[in-house]
Amino acid sequence: MDSRSDVAILIVNDDPDQLELLSLLLGKTYRVLTATNGFEGFEVAKRELPAW
């Protein structure tokens, strides 16, 4: 897969291992942001992911 660094993906997961693994895998292609719970996810989304 070509790099799509113009596309950001926010991964919200409470399991740090899963989070790290997923961001490693998806980070090859996309700009990855992480959050460990819903509230933090919301804050990051608000800051980084206004509508496409």
Place this chain on the structure above:
Amino acid sequence: MSDVMMPGFDGIQLCRWMRSCAELRTTPILLVSALRKDAASALEGLAAGADEYIEVPFDPLMLTVKITHRIERHLAEQSIRESETKYRTLVEQASDGIFLFDKQGNLTEVNSKFSEMLRYTPDELCALNLADLMPAEDLAATPLLCDSLDKGEDVISQCRFRRQDETLVPMEISAKKLDDEKMQAIVRDITERLHAERQIQQLNEALERRVLERTAQLEQANRELDAFSYSVSHDLRAPLRFVSGFTELLTKRAASSLDETSLRYLQVISDSVKHAGALIDDLLAFSRMGRAEMRLSFIDTNQLIQDVRRDVEHEANGRELVWKIKELPVIQGDPSMMQLVFRNLLSNAVKYTRPRETAVIEIESIIKEHDIVFFVRDNGVGFDEKYSAKLFGVFERLHTTEEFEGTGIGLANVHRIVQRHGGPHGPKAN
């Protein structure tokens, strides 16, 4: 992409919060669950505003592939939606009618301009066939449902469409095959254009008629004038011959008994009669020139000028003449008429350079569009450009007979001959 099950603030709640926040209302949300394998949580997630809900056993590679696939599909769909919107807007805004139809001629899509043109609603139009919208003969004459369009060739044609109120509207149509099933057509109302074209054509026809009428009138007037001048000259000749004959007899008979003044009077009478005779002869020749049939052949004007030059050189009475003659073309014309033209022009050049010790006469020719233009220039007395139009009229002279002899018919003859050869003629003062 969010996990569904998280302590406290879970994925479902995240969806609700994001959807209630203006900036995040359309951000795509993917809920992933490895734990709650029941339909209820999927429904709950989607109701909360998630775009998708996927359930997978936690296998990072599998999950990555699935997510990547979803993201790419989402991006592709988004770009399709954008370009669809763009084209839809374009089609709707177009000032031309646009419609799609299938191989059987059934309309499948129309833009609002097209429905406006034909006074149907778009839905009504999509239930119709081209055969319903075009007079049969126009449909047959317009290759919309034939092989050439099917082969992918563009079809541009004119035809009439029938509006809902049965009136016909002329259109220019441009059609093209889109794929195996669909054809696309762009139509433009050409009522005004056709109207303007008809008007132009009518005006042109009227103009042409008037030109023909005027030409016929002019030709008639010219014929009458020719007949008039012919009969006048002819009838004048006889009495003049009497005047000249009896003047001669009188001079012979009474010369010894007349004083000097009386003899001078007789000489003036005799000269005037000779001049009048020359006038009449020239006028007769001019009149004949207008009616004589032209016998066209190819003429080498170099040779022609050489011949004419030999003739007119005698008229110089020993003055020095310098000829500057460029290479001249072969032309098509009546040889005796063209001879007369050059004889007149060269003779004039010799005559009107008389005050100069050395006469310089230049002859050259150029090709201007479809015409061959000859120039005969001399260093003679010349004439004022404002009299140039007069110069080619019968009896028009710019000099008195005392200054330069002549009848004033030579250039009128030139003019007439050049005109009969299709030329516009035209002297220039320089």
